Amino acid sequence: MLGIAGDSAAGKTTLTKGLVEALGSDRITAICVDDYHRYDRVERKGLPFTPLHPSCNYIEVMEQHLQLLALGQPILKPVYNHQQGTLDRPVLVEPREFVIAEGLLPLHSRLARACFDVTVYLDPPEAIRRDWKIARDTGKRGYTPEQVIEELGRREPESAAYIRPQRASADIVVRFSPIEERGETLADPLSAYVLLRPTIGHPDLASVLSDDTRRAMHLKLMRDEDGKPVDALHCHAYAERALTTQVEEAIWRELRTDDPLPGGLGQLNGNGQRSDPLAIVQLLLLFHLFAARGRTAPDPAVAGLPG
């Protein structure tokens, strides 16, 4: 079970969608934990907080449901209708082989975090996230740019208080962004900066990548903002395809699985383009999902042997 946290318009849906498409919805269940909103849009108008605030969400029920999904049980998930701003009839969700829970606060509480085998925090530069949010909310959700900018301001204190602290709890922190030093903009293919925390076992990429040999993609031992040691994987969008393939194969090889390396990763929303850095991030997450399955399900090859 994978948890993906991040602020509004941080790219959670794009990342999740690619994983669901790679495995197929018969193998993976994805839920959005923003459905656990306690109030509809009308009720929220009179309240002193935004949907980012834990008090605006049924956090305890979200925790219950994550636990139930982790145990393989179905849940009756509430539904927040983003178009209408209403709370609609709940839907039955049955966990498949793999489960993703993405949203604003999936890593907010210890009980929720304990349900996941791997956790991710999406951490785009704030200026880029603003652009993404304005583009999405003026498009799909019918707001004016001024309304979105005002809402971003209103949400900022709660982003700082409740959303961004989740970064510290994630096993993997992902930042997609243009490389400023190269003068890139959002119109250029995005690179990925991926922090791999030693809270879980990551695939060994040191044999394929090192900071000495590879400039377009490298793995570097460094200290995070808080001083803790972390491996930083930099995937520059301009890296040659052959290197990307080599890294993908190295990741998958470590699984020692008969499952083939999933195809079709790295698809960007709508425009049919592929992002190599996105594909590598998705493959890393699939690595962890498959590895967790291997730990919980008995290996059929040895299940019949005496212990």
Added chain:
Amino acid sequence: MLGIAGDSAAGKTTLTKGLVEALGSDRITAICVDDYHRYDRVERKGLPFTPLHPSCNYIEVMEQHLQLLALGQPILKPVYNHQQGTLDRPVLVEPREFVIAEGLLPLHSRLARACFDVTVYLDPPEAIRRDWKIARDTGKRGYTPEQVIEELGRREPESAAYIRPQRASADIVVRFSPIEERGETLADPLSAYVLLRPTIGHPDLASVLSDDTRRAMHLKLMRDEDGKPVDALHCHAYAERALTTQVEEAIWRELRTDDPLPGGLGQLNGNGQRSDPLAIVQLLLLFHLFAARGRTAPDPAVAGLPG
């Protein structure tokens, strides 16, 4: 935690309402498990079963929620809107000191039954239940008598297959009805026939009542339909008030509690009248709720003593 099962219009709401009013909604939480309907009224039109069928209900989710309530955790309960026939936004339900779950199928599965400290099946004579259902559904729910009668016919096979079998799992089976041998009708105060199964420990009424000494109210060892031994408590509506009071006090005495005997029991819906047999049934159920609380909560007087 108390489970009350019974067919449509068997009297579940009247019984439950009295218990909630006796203890106050700050001490007792009552939910109706018919809210776990899987389909709304429109969707059901095309389906080969009625709301009585387990497949028409989220039984697994009901089981989960009963377990969570039994553990003292809140649930996000689905809501079936009886007026509109729609599935509406769910509501948060937080368990108080006592919990009642009443409805069509609370005792359907072993997992659900395991959540209750005491279970009741309401078993009115079928002719009386029909009259009650016609009166209610033509009044509150806007149907014609013909529609209600047709629906009763449509539901009969599923009543027989899924509702009535729950009678065998209940600790207490209650039948409110007029005494035919006395020529009574539904217009007369109803008597109660209460089967007390040895599946749980009932208060000792033998010291107050026996089949020899009391004709208006008596306790009788007998065999149930299935041949199993059972105590049958007959509370005739014409029993004198003093005897009723004596029985109520005997029930409450056995709890050895400082809580006073709850007042206001036996209220009938709307008309302001009191039913002594209903009051005794409600008190029996309160006895079991308080006794279960005594088993799970440490006695403050002995909690500090060494074991």
